[in-house]
Amino acid sequence: MKRGNQSSVSEFILLGLPIQPEHQGMYYTLFGAMYLTMMLGNLLIILLIRLYSRLHTPMYFFLSHLAFTDISFSSVTTPKMLMNMQTQHLSMPFEGCITQLYFFLLFVAVDNFLLGVMAYDRYVAICHPLHYMVIMREELCDLLVAGSWFLSCMRALLHTLLLSHLSFCADNTIPHFFCDLNELMKLTCSDTSLNEILIFSEGGVLTLLAVGSILGSYICIGFTVLKVPSTKKICKVLSTCGSHLFLVFLYYGTLAIIYFFPSSSNSQVKEIIASIMYTEVTPMLNPFIYSLRNRDMKLALGILWRRVLAK
DSSP: OOOOTTOOOSEEEEOOSOOOGGGHHHHHHHHHHHHHHHHHHHHHHHHHHHHOGGGOSHHHHHHHHHHHHHHHHHHHHHHHHHHHHHHOOOEEEHHHHHHHHHHHHHHHHHHHHHHHHHHHHHHHHHHOGGGHHHHTOHHHHHHHHHHHHHHHHHHHHHHHHHHHTSOBOSOOEESSSSOOHHHHHHHBOSOOHHHHHHHHHHHHHHHHHHHHHHHHHHHHHHHHHHHSOOHHHHHHHHHHHHHHHHHHHHHHHHHHHHHTSOOSSOHHHHHHHHHHIIIIIHHHHHHHHHHHSOHHHHHHHHHHHHHHHHO
């Protein structure tokens, strides 16, 4: 990717996590185990959804894409972080940094869109159950997923192209474990006003679309349940929407606590904690949330386990 003529930076130095050298081994083992758990858990979800026809429904179709996105999302940053912790080779070429940034932005956006799409799916299932299969037909599901990927690709490409044409002079140290957009913009010696306008405007639209879809869907679900309140209906809604709601609260609640509530902690440390939640914790917990709180997933997992034991 072509860089600005004034740029004298050929590589960046990723300082990684603010961990004492004597604790590096412990954290390497911890994050390595979390990454392995995330990979196995999400791959298991994809495998179960593909193998069992009972799971060939719109909800699980979206869930399989979310699982794939979580695997890809975490894989963009975690292997490099683990390698840096193990080898202390902290440098990353300019082109590698820009590539990592592109895929990070891509999968963040896809994750947001998929959470919104899954909320709409739950709205149709609860509020229009008789027309569910007519509304959530295969063509619409494919379109919603394809649209999420297309918009996310355009968003990531736009940010990456704008950043790649900035000039980077002198300082090339990034106090993070991956090439974060905000940290890279702090290192440039070019005018970043256009980049900042795009971040706030596009970021605001993306957040409003995802959060608006989620809030709107669950408000409608709440009104539907309250019209004819019954214990059976409430239990059905909780079993149908519980996993997704828990994931939404985990995903957005973490951001709210870290970025919107005042804290005496250093802002850089807060950003790193938020990034760990994004890239490590949430993708690792998703399989447990959906498998432990979902009857169909537990049934499919039991069938698979019995087949394995039978062999």
